[in-house]
Amino acid sequence: MNMKGHNGRCPCRACYIIGVQISAEGNKNHTYYVPLSRGPPRISYDATNLPLRTHAQFLADAHRVETAPTTAEANSLATECGVKGTPILSALSSLEFPTSFPIDFMHLIWENIVKNLILLWTKNFPALAHENSQPYHIKKTVWDAIGEATAAAGSSIPSAFGSRVPNIAKNRGDFSAEAYSIWTLFLGPVLLWKFLKKPYYDHFVDLVTLLTVCMRFELTPTDVRFIRDGFVKWVQRYEELYYRSDTHRLPVCTINVHSLLHIADSIEQCGPVWAYWCFAVERFCGSLLRTIRNRRFPFACLDRRIRDIAQLDQIKVRYNLSKILDLSLRGQIKDRGTCINNCKSGWLLAVSRFLRSNQII
Template sequence: MHLIWENTIKNLVLLWTGDDFKGLDEGTGSYRLQKSVWDAIGLATASSGSTIPGLYGARPPNVAADHTSTTADSWSFWTLYIGPVLLRRKFTEAKYYDHFVQLVKLLLTCLEFNVIVADINKLRDGFAEWVKKFEELYYQYDPLRIAICPVTIHALLHIADSIIACGPVWAYWAFPMERYCGLIRPAIKSRKHPFASLDRFIVECAQLMQIRLIYQLDGDPATSISKPQRKSAAGFRSTLYPTSSLLAPSKPGMPDNIILNKIAKCLATRYDKSGDIKAVKQCLDKAKITQWAKIRIDDGDTICAAAMYASADTDRRDATYARYEVLVDIYANRRRMEPQYEAETRYGRIQHLYSVQIPPNTALELESPETLFLAGITPCDIDATHAHLDIHYYAKESRTEQFVDADCIQCLVGRVRDGTRWAVIDRSGALSRAVYIPDA
C-alpha cells in the first residue's frame, strides 16, 4: 500500500498542481488546479486537525507546504477522509474528481477487515476501469506522455490477485514494519556495532515474551517490551451500560431548571410517564445527579462533553461530536395512527453528560434503584450526503439540546470545513479501515 500513498497519490497531486511532473503539461486535458486553490486546500487540511479527534490519528499537515511531515500515513488519511471533501468542486471538470473518488472507493474496499470473493471481483474490474480512465485523462494515448504511466499505476492491476494469494492488504502492509523499526531504533547504543545492539535487543525481547507467556505475566510493566503506559481510570459504570463508562472530571449537584426539565422529559419517555411529568420531577428531587466530562464507548472511542471544556482552548482537538441513533415515530404527525418506531442515524455535539441515580419509586414502578447515563446533544441538520462515500454535510446545528440515553451514542466522529458547510467524517461506517495498534 505504500506504493499507493507514496507514489500514486503523490503523482496525482503533482499532476494536479503542475509542479513540473517530468516536464509534461496538461496536454489536451484540464486537470491542473490553480496555485491559490491548492494552497487553500493545504491550509484547510492543516486547520482540520482541530476538528478531527486525536483518536483518528496525528494532526494532518499542510499538504501544500509542509512536505517533510507528509508521510505515508498522513497521505493515507488525507486520501480517504479529507481529500474527497476539499477537492469537491475544485476541478474545472468534474470527471477528474469522480476519477479520484473511484480510487478512494477501491482503496476503502482493500482496507476492509474481511474481503469476500465478490469484493475481489469488484476490485479487479474496478482497478482495470480506473487505470483505463487514468490513461484517457492523463496519458491521453500520447507516446510522448508515457512517463505519466509509471509501474505503480500498472501495479494496481495486481492488487486483487495479491489479496487472493495473501489475504486482505492490512495483514501485510508496511505500516507494522515501520512501527517495528521505530520500536527497535532506540536500541542502537553503538555506532560502531549497530547490528549487534539490534540483535541483543531482539533476543532480550523474545526472552521477555517467553517469560510472560510461561508465567502468565501479561500486563506486568516489569516485563513489557515497550514503554509502560499509564492506565486510564476505569470510570463510573452502571450495570445498565456494560459497554459505556463516564470519565472524570465530574461535578455533582442538581443542574439548572432548564436542564432538569429536559432530563425529566427524557425520563418520562423512558418510563412511559409522558402524561405525568410532575411525578418524574418529584422523583428527580430525590435522585443523585452528577455531571461528567467524558464517555467511553466499548473501551475505545472517548467522547467529551462540550460544557465541561473551555472553548478558548485552541490547541484542543475537538472530540465532542458523535453519531447516535434514536427511535423515531414515522406516524408522529398522525395522531390517530398507532406509533411505529424506526431507528434513525443522526450526528450532533455532546453538550452534557449526566449520571442519574434514581432510588426505588412507586410512581415510576421502580422496585430497585437504577443508575442511568444521559447525554444532552445538539443535532446537526444534515442536508446532503456524498453520492459515493459515507460523508455527510450540514450548515447549521440545532440550538435546542435534546437528552437521550447514552446507549444511543454509537461512536466519535470528526469534521472538515468545506466553505460555509461542514463535512462529517465517520470512520466506523463505510469509511472504516484497519488500524495498526502496536503490542503493549
C-alpha cells in the same frame, strides 16, 4: 525476488507485459513504462487477461539467465525477462514466485499512486514539470488554501481517525503514509470538490471508493470482483485522462499504476491487503531504530534489543507476567498518567518523548 524492476523490459513482477521506453533522441531515461495501449503500431493489452507469470516460468527464466554463456548475454536475457537470476528464497518449497509476494498496499497507494496524482495536479510531476496548462492542474493559490484547510481540519477530527494531517501544500515532507491515507480517504474528496475539474475529480473519487473497499477487514468474492473490475476501469480511464496515447506523457504510466491491476490477484492469493501491508513491519523497524545508541556498533544494539524482547516475551509466557512486565507505551501511560474520576479509558499525562506532539490519549 531478484528482479530488474522498471529497468527490465518486462518490469512487472506478476505478468509479462512489455515495457516501453521514451524514444526521443538524446533521451537518457531508460525506464520502461507500461501503458495498456501503445503504438504505433497500435497494440492494446487486455487488462482483464494479462499474460501472468507462473512459478515454473519464473524459475525457468532465472535458470536461462544463470546458464547464459557470457555475462553480456546474461545481462541481455535479464533485461528481456525482468529476472536477474534464481532468488535465494526459491529454496523454500513453501514459497511460490510470484504469488507468495503480494503487492504492498501501503507503498503502492499512499507512497506512490496518491503522491504522483498530487504531483500531477500541482504541476510538480518531474517528467512533465515544464508542460503547458493542463485541465487537471490546480492553481497554486487554490492548492495553498486546500493545504490550510487540511491543517485546520485536524482540530475537529477525533484522534481515532489517525494522526493529525499537516498542511499538504506547505509540509508535504512531513507526510507519512498514514497522513496520505487520511487525507485521501476523508479530506481529499471534500477539499478537491469544484477545484479539480469534473472528469479528474470523478476519477479520483472512484479511486477513493476502490481503496475504501480494499481496506475492509473482511472481503467477500463480490468485493474482490468489484476491486478487480474497478481497477481495470480506473487504469483505462487514467490512461485516457493523463496519458492520452501521447509518447511525451509516457512517464505517467508507471509500473505502480499498472500494479493496481494485480491487487485483486494479491487479495485472492494472500488475503486482504492489511494482512501483508508494510505498516506493521515499518512500525517494528521504527521501534528498533530508536534502540540504536551507538553509531559505531549499531548492529550490536539491534541484536541486543531483539534478544531482550525475545527473552522478555518468554518470561512473560512462562511465569504469566504479561501485565506486570508490560513495557508498552500503554503500560507506561498507566504508570505515569493520572486517571480522573476512575475514567479507565483516559489518562492525563505530562508531555514526554513517548508521545508524538499531535497524539491525544
